[in-house]
Structure formats: C-alpha cells, structure tokens
Amino acid sequence: MSADLLPEHPDFLWRNPEPKSSYDAVIVGGGGHGLATAYFLAKNHGMTNIAVLEKGWLAGGNMARNTTIIRSNYLWDESAAIYEHALKLWEILPEELEYDFLFSQRGVMNLAHTLGDVRESMRRVGANKLNGVDAEWLDPKQVKELCPILNINDNIRYPVMGATYQPRAGIAKHDHVAWAFARKCDEMGVDIIQNCEVTGFVKDGNRVVGVKTNRGTINTEKVGLAAAGHSSVLAEMAGFRLPIQSHPLQALVSELHEPVHPTVVMSNHVHVYVSQAHKGELVMGAGVDSYNGYGQRGSFHVIEHQMAAAVELFPIFARAHVLRTWGGIVDTTLDASPIVGNTPVENMFVNCGWGTGGFKATPAAGMTFAHNIATGTPHRLNKPFALERFETGALIDEHGAAAVAH
C-alpha cells in the first residue's frame, strides 16, 4: 500500500503547550485521576488557568495498565458512597465528554469458594442494597447461566459456591477514558504538559508556592498530587510522609478470541479476575507482588499462580495463550482505602492510596479532589478518606470485604 492511500492523521485531541511561568493550580500526574481532577476543576469550579504535569506520556502509567473493571459493590458506607458516585458518573460521562469510551455494563461477578466467602459475600450484598448499590446473590446454577464457561463442578480445589453479582458494573476502554478527559480539559484551556517531571517544590514557610520541574520552575497557588505509585516520592520532596507502600501489580492478555466471556468474573480467594475486552483478548489480573517495588514489573510466579486459578475456573482457557504481561506500580494503604484530602503542607493536596482499584474510581476521585483543591475543604464523599484517619483510628477497612483483588 502506498502512502497516499493511508488515511489522514486524525486531529490531535489536545495541544502540547510549553509550561507557563505560573498557574492557579498544578496537578502532578497526567493519568486518569489527574485528568479527571483537572476536568472537574475547570467544569465545576471555573479554574481553567491550571496545568497537569506528566513526567512521561499522558495516561501511560497505571491508566494504561489496569484491567478496566468498574464496580461499586464495596462493603462500608464510606466506600460504597464514593464508588457508587463514580459508577453514576461513568453512566453519564460518555455523553458529557462527547466520547464513547465503550463503557459496557456487562456486570461483575465476585465468586465465593468457601463457607466464609459465602457468608462475607451475602453480608456484602445486604450492605450494598442498604446503600443503594445494585447487588444480588447467585447460586452456582445461576452463576453458570450468566457465565457458561465457568466450571462449577464441586470436585475442584476451590469450587464455586455462589457469587455476588452487580449488573451495573462492567468495563470501559481505559485509554479512551483518558483521551476523553484530556480533550475536554484542553478545550476548556487546561494545559496538559507531558515529559515534565517534578523534581521538587518551592515553599514559603509551610505553604507551597511553586513546583520545580525538569522544564523549569512553575509558580502556583495550589498543588494536587495524583501520582499513584510515586506519591511517596513526591511527598518526600514536599517534606511529609504518606502511609503508602508501592507494590508491583501485574496483568496479562491472551490473543484475540471469539466472544466467550459475557461478564466480568473476579475471585478474591484464588486471586484472579477475568474479562474479555471488546476486541476479544482475555484480560486477567492478579494480586500484588509481595515486595515493595517501583520497577513496573513483578515476579513470574505470580502470573503462574493466577493462570493456574484461571484455568481451573475456566477450563477452555487451557487452549489460550499468554500474549503479553506487564506491571504497574500500585500505592497500597493498610486499610485498602484511598487517601484523598489535605496534607501537612498548606495548599498541597493529595489523592493517592487507591492501590489496586483506582481506575473504577476515576470520575469520583477527580470530582472530590477538585472540590477539595478548589475550596480547601473536602467534599462529603472524600472527607472520610483524609490522611488523619491513621491518627484517629477511623480506618475504612476494605480488606477482605472489597477484597485483595479490586
């Protein structure tokens, strides 16, 4: 094919501006959360003289590496509130952003494999219903009806004893979500600055007044940190600590297949979650690697463990091939809940600690974080997720409940 037969290059969705010398606010991190924050700062709070700084390329970190699962079936009131708000935003965002990022509400199933699982799951269904989150309990036969390729025989190591099901949950095209936010941000005048790494902060006493970058110093009145796995590194530059540990989290895809998997299946007990992407790849994720790591890669035995679980649950996967594996750096907290709010540094705010499950929260994280940055005080939805909870003891313990695998 000769070059003149190739289609025209599509229009760029955002500019690549040079950083200005000052902004009203600077968001550090051009992933989903950073872009969503900038979007809501501009849209809800009229702050358009702002910049998003990204050290690499836009949405090339965890936004490009997650397994795109969106759900809100968390146990505790605080979590259900913020994740359910996110889900409601996901439902209207394609229209609002004028971009179809293929949000597919195909449902998410969380399997139960032990009596303990069953009890916890039923408890969570009850809690979800009280919080207005759609949830139901499925027995193994109903599980099989919804996802025929699942093995529900009781002669396997971890038999399927039932599942919780959230019909409104699903998946979306993560890259397109980022592009949709970026385009709207750009239209409203937000500067998205890629290849701009933060190297330090300028402070006046305990107040942040600027951001040092590899492309010069930028003066700003407010700084929002949305850097996921690198949040601790930024906090250290700013002179405070975060109760965060960064771990590798791996995922993988198979080659393309005919549609075989109609929903999303997660198993916390055997550590695997599986969906089939729109194009046809089987997309699978696992638990985190145990050690701290910033290397965006993990150990292969984690993949092996995850595949063993997947093949037992889905026997037909034995004929599929692993096409590609990768890792991201996730920022975990000890209560498996995020940290969104003020920091010990004046005018500096932090959105981090989403660990293995940040993608699903993108719109709500952006909306609440924007509110917090613009007004200086938390939105009611992110108030419980303040850094202070580690001192007051008001933890939001989603371990086990929302599960290791988000």
Next chain:
Amino acid sequence: MLLISCPNCGSRDETEFHYGGQAHVPYPENPNELNDRQWAEFLFYRDNTKGAFAERWLHSTGCRQWFNMLRDTVTYEIQAVYPMGSPRPEAAGKVTAETGTASLAPDSTTTGTAAPSTTGTSISGTSNTPASTTAPEGATK
C-alpha cells in the same frame, strides 16, 4: 522471580520466602508516652523508598528464620543480606551463605573479580552498583 540468598540455606526461589516489609522499625521504648501521631507513625507509616531499601524477609518454607536484606526497589537487585539485629550495611555487597553475615565485599558472583573497596561511599555510589539504580524514572522505563 527473585533468587534470594538465605543466610542459613543458600540461594532459593522467592516463593520459599515471606516478605516482612521495612527493617529496623523497633517497637517504641515507652509506648505510654506516645501521642496519637507517634502511634500512627509506628503502626501505619513505613518508608516507601525508591532505591536501596532495607527490608525483612522470612524463609518460611526453609529454615523459618528472619533476616534482613538490602534491595533496590527499582532494579530489584539484591545488594546485601544480613542478620536481624545488625545495622544496615554502609555499602552494597552480598552475603556469603556460609557465614550468614553481611559482607561489604563487592558481588564476586557477578564480577568474578575483586573490586575496589567501597568503604565510606554511599550505597548508590558504589563501584559495583550502576548509578542508574537511583536515577529518575526515565532511566528505568
């Protein structure tokens, strides 16, 4: 998969070990005197170092003994293995499985030759550790 040199058992696969997080975090000497902020520090705050990190490991399916390890959290290179209770080594080096003590000698298993003494230099500046291990992210992508 990390290949970890247990001080008692020698080199074994990572799957035999259990990770114990940051090393050298002692229980507070006078717990009753701590305020909430200090308790929070002890309970929930740990270093999250990008670069050389001192951490605890347990050889759970081997000798079942705890030990400390100095590992780079970007390259995952293991720089030293040393016993519980010993201070963090000043310079990068690898343990000899026979003695179970920290060695300041450079890693002879990869270089095959003795390297110059690294005494008095920081971990990231030692001659047998590439400078890039603590370089900004751009160098590791």
